[in-house]
Amino acid sequence: MSVWRAGAFVFATLLPLKAAAAGQGGGVAPDRIQIVYEVPTTEAYRALHDTLRQERVLERVGAIVGLARLPARLTYRLKECAGETNAWYAPESRSITLCYELVDSLHKAAPKTRSPAGVTRREALVGPVSQILMHESGHALFHLLDVPILGREEDAADQVAAFALLQLGQQEARTIVNGSAYYFATNGKDEPVDQAAFADSHGLSWQRFYNLACLAYGSDKKAFGYIVARGYLPKERAQGCGEEYGQVAFAFETLIGPHLRVKPGRGDRLRHAFRSAARGR
Template sequence: MPRPLALVGLAFTLMISTSRADTGSPIRTAYQVPKTAQAQEIYREMRARRVLEGLREIVSMVRLPQTLTLRLSECDGEINAWYEPKTRSVTVCYEYIQDVRDRAYRATLPAGVTYHDALFGTLAQVFLHETGHALFDLLDVPVLGREEDAADQFAALVVLRLRPAQARQIIAGSSILFTSFGAEDKLEKNTFADDHGLFYQRLYNLLCLAYGSDQRAFSYLVERGDLPKERAENCRDEYGLAAHAMDRLFHSHLQGGRMGRERIRRGFRWLN
């Protein structure tokens, strides 16, 4: 989610709790035991909720040619989340989760959106975004355009296979985060050179995919002005193109040839 920082040679000197899917799927989960008290609180909550195991449940629908590690880690103060091709690992920092918590506390939440939504909805989107990068790499999936945009689309399309109420929870949380970061975007020349889109652009792309997927379930986005009507007019087509591309690109890699909705829902039980 945040623009990636150069974290080279990060040493995991503390004990790491790891597990492997009982099915033999080449997906490992790793919760690094942190040093700081603040991070230890997050570590305990994420383990108790089995957040990484839930993500593994979703990713295990894909036949992976190599082992993928899903990791929560303390990152020496860096607020970040990333995929590392050399180690084939997705890492989300405890510092990043703490930053999301802080932003959720500070945010003015719209009616019907809770702190819980703002925190865990955001984390669901972040985990899926980084996992999208991992799958593009491990499966050699062609990406036309910016990979960061494609990872955002992957995350949104997985979320939109949930029941509308749960999808709304994640989208609401992600909107809080995009809005928070968007308020900090500096419209300087170098900002436009970043491989990430501006946060408000990413927000509207997400809302458009949601509305395009189910105009009845997400009609409120247009009714209350979250999604401009001018953009909403083409959202059904935008969603159709993205969903078709994802189905075509991932079809041959999926167990049974499809991304099962019930399995995705089981993978997100930790949201409740």
């Protein structure tokens, strides 16, 4: 499949509804979210640039983050990174960068149709892009809102990403969880488990896999019951996942909730706010 066709397939289905630009709904401040799609120099990425921009991939995540009262402008930037397969938040420029190289690598790693575990190509592409952008958005929120962190920041960013994305509706949440789990599991197969890996600020890919699976199951044991039933999450860990999800929800509502432009309570109102922002309504 060509880069253009892959890009069109992935991002036309990233969310089921067209999203409005950041600032056009859900209480988002238009002057606090800036979107930049840099034109790549590599010809193979040109069509990918056009598709990503047309489908407003960055705007969708920016709309969710824009629900917070940000004290300064936050920039989401898609750019070519001189061969670096990466994404990051830069505090000095208050910007989140997603590299074309990373998106292209997700396309290459995705199954042609469906993985042996049943993960579809769409899930394997949509899930990681959503998780990566929200993970970096977590770093941005910690910095811009002076959110206190107890533990590793990378783990906390994963938790913010998981919590936010699990609010987007059952079908979308399952797509993101399945695809992100595939991404972590694929990375984990070739990941060296040595002293340097344990010293890294990031958790091991398999740890991130199980943490995400636990939060998903804890958020809705019926919708994500297959995670335990199929043996993807040990039953011993699953027993405490409701409590783990509750801890993350409480931390989010306590530390980030006061900064939101809307004042949703726990449960349906919070989910509605996130879904409306992502869909531009």
